[in-house]
Amino acid sequence: MSENKIGVYICTDCGIGDALDVEKLQQVATGEMRAPVCKTHPFLCSDEGVNVIKEDLNNEGVNKIVVAACSQRVNQDAFDFDTLKYVTERVNLREHVVWTQPPNEETTQLIADDNLRMGITRAGKAEPAVPNIMDINRTIMVVGGGVTGLTSALECANAGQEVVLVEKSSELGGWSKKMYKGYPTAEPYSELTKPAIDKKIEAVKGNDKIKVHTNTEISQIEGQPGMFNVTLGNNGSSETITIGAVVVATGWKPYDPSKLEHLGYGKYKNVVTNVEMEEMASKGAISRPSDGKKAESVLFVQCAGQRDAEHLPYCSSVCCNVSLKQAKYVRELNPDAGAYIIYKDMRTPGLYENFYKAAQDDDGIFLTKGEILGMEEASDGSIEVNVNHQLLGKEMKIKADVVVLAAGMVTNLLPEGYEPNNLTEEYVGVMEQKETQDGVIEELMPTPTTLHLKYRQSPELPHLKYGFPDSHFICFPYETRRTGIYAAGAVRHPMDSNQSVNDATGAALKAIQCLEQTSQGKAVHPRTWDQTFPEFRLDSCTQCRRCTVECPFGVLDEDEKGTPKENPYRCRRCGTCMGACPQRIISFKDYTVDMISSMIKAIQVPDEGTFIVCLICENDAYPAIDMAALNRMNLNPHFRFISLRCLGGTNLVWVADALSKGIDGLLLVGCQYGDDYQCHYIKGSKMASERLGKVQETLDRLMLEAERVEQVQLAINEWDKLPQIMEDFYKKIDDIGANPYKGF
């Protein structure tokens, strides 16, 4: 690549110039690394400093910029050069060297030299992005016509998007339309409200940007953001439309009450669910289903299955408010009646505390933490409930005309007949025995319910637990593991209509954002600037299908032989496919397997002493080191950091590269994985750990200790643990002894 011209710019501010031998660094750049341009500046991020670089871009023909200064996470606005024309590489001399190492020590200088070598190598191997921009469709399809779907549709339409609203049933409004009353959502939180869903329905119907399809289900979705082909089915007829993004707002269903026989459901007529209670109240009076007698005493059983490993292991978060509401209207409809609420914990999140207070103030609402020990029907038709009143520490019998089971919320993404506490991993489905040439194997057959995605991995959104669509809960709510498809409302996690309205707005915004990013050929998040795409050298593909299976976002489909078929706009650029590929045929313009291998090779491994290379995730581990640096913590000097987009991109060849070069240990620092994962790409750090599990067998065969390679999980806020993690690993490797390949 003769047209490459690398310019290295070393900043000497922020203590760099005082702690390092800058001349030595210049020698590394211009001497052994052969950079044609290398300049130092006392204040590189100033206009004056940036102008030095710009001069060289314009006049010297420099097209690859190595900024040897501060962390890549700061001053991004200053070192912002056109990514379609230039490669910009940030070498971290400040946080990763001078702020975490003693000044003017030999070891400190060695780290800086290596970092510069690796940065120049990376820049040399990287190419500017080549954008892939296609015409996209900007219509947003909202699935579900309840309060969430209606709100999402209105929000999208108000933002100028065309909207298609698909509703399975014959009318809009969902559960909100069936509610007798709602609980208050504003001060003073004491009066119940009439649901205002009708206004919303009218607004949607009257909005000419929203096309409503009732009695309609989705029979297939194929394609990618900006160009989904959706087949809609309506009473036997079908229609295919093109849309850009999807908001899934299909809501919830009550937990199957037939499983609550231990709480009397099905056994006694006067035991009803909270949904049935709402229906009863809509008819105007609370009375015993058995004989129609006006109810004088109603007992609510909270957590009717929720927070119980046998039923719904999670809290539905709304049922406490719902029961308080129902207790309130039991009292409104009959001022002589009493309402008992037996709860595990009264959970009225946030300002709903005020509603709890208001309900508590009612003379006839009796609350206690307690447990239902049993119940039986009395001769007068009422139910006598045995309660362990835990606030009094005594057992008592309470007479109730109606017992209401506060049943929990189950996501509508869960197909009928599936139990939330007993689901197959990742994709909801059934395990089937399959005859293959290798004998009978068990294979998961995912069950379609709503979206019918024509994706290689599954027809529905992957779940993490209990059927709720998986997403990075903290950083990217509404996101699902299918780019361009956003979940909102109770389908995503249990929530009330008030929260659902917020959720609907958020998801609408994400859908619009996705279309905007896609139209520019950029990743949706977290690499929102990234215009690179994975590229496949398919002539070397062995159809092993690892990339198509491991991609956290279902980007890749397959042809019948198993060759990956790209859907670039589904991609989030994590590089998990790149790490998975044993043939190393997948790369990005500025991120390749060879690039990291070359960086490892560029490191000057000392002949003596334990030496470790550390692969770090750019999202959490990298800033964690920066934070340790801000706090001036000293780090072990025998480590070299290489930043990856995600540990999911770890290719096993790097392990071989590192160990064969005589590096004694390889430490991977990435996000927590498992149920409470923090990986920005959902599965990246988990995939890395699975791959490492395999490489360790290989290491054993090579007579190298498996312990030389280790992955640790580190959250961004655990930066203070970093020095100890590094010390411990160093000690461990030091105890194992030198890599026998050292010096070869």
Add this chain to the structure above:
Amino acid sequence: MADETVLTPDLGFIKSLKGAGAETMKKCYQCATCSVICPLSPDDNPFPRKEMIMAQWGLKDDLANNPDIWLCHNCNDCSKYCPRGAGPGDVLSALRKIAIQENAFPKGLGKILGEPKMIWLALLIPAIIFMIAMKIKTGYFFQIPEGEVVFSKFFPISLVDTIFVPIALLVTISFVVSIGRFWKSLNKNPYKLMASGTILSGLIATIKEIVSHSKFDKCDANKDRVWAHRLVLFGFVGLFITTNWAVFNLYGLNWESPYPLNDPDAVAIFGSEAAAGLYRGVFKLTGNASAAILLIGSIMMFANRVKDKGFSSVSSSFDWTLAIMVFAVCVTGILSEVLRLANAASLAYPMYFAHLIVVFYIIAYLPFSKLAHMVYRTTAITYAKMANRDVV
């Protein structure tokens, strides 16, 4: 064991609790700050948290038989620290009122007299009784006698005895019945009644505690009330002694009020007029000093109730009634004496009549008024000492 009674909503009871001064009880969310802050609450199964939920739920029987509400001295530290303004101190004092009514014998009378608007009827009853008695004895319903003011000329001592002795007897019977029931109900408690000591030793320890006000002294938020209560208690004790002394003077020494020093019986007993004078002086001093102590105490009680303590402490009508009656008995008694000495017959006799009415009110309605606390509290503290639930 599950309670055999089946709980049903009792909204009427909850309303009456709220009416009795427990308006804030529903605000409690069971954090138990009150139980932690209370200097008088035992470590095990402490009050007033559990009483708050009993009140919210309207568990009438549990509340009536609860000895712990009597261990509370209403110092209101709990109300001061309650994060929800649930006023456990006020709730407990309302519960005590309800407990008195529920345990009173005969029960109906307790309910009637607990009503604030019944106070006029309650005062009218003794007035009518006295007037009828006077009519029978003296021929007049209300006749102010001539000459030097001597109260027995207006309302003969024999009438006092014929009315008050049976009343005292009835009061005693009422207390025996209701305290007997209360004491028995304590056996249901998880704390064993006879865990330590005998009733006598428990009672002695309790009386020591009452005399010293050692528990009451632990109060922080409402410290001034301790002295007020102490003075009122000692004032009453002094007057009780004086009254019995007077009975002794009359029947033992045959020396009748106004205790003339030249009374031959007295001289015969004391040997000289001077000795009789000394005896009478000590006797009178005891009575007057007790009255003065009671007056100071009752004024302090008023002051404390009026004074804003910076936390909400609601005084119920039940509480006010007693405070007013104590003050009234004191003022009418002292004024009767002053007016008698001034020989202002037209004022002295009516004042004496009023005094008798108030005394009747206090004694006859004792099992139903707030003053009944002296019996319930004594019982409950004795029980607490015997059941090892005493806080030292």
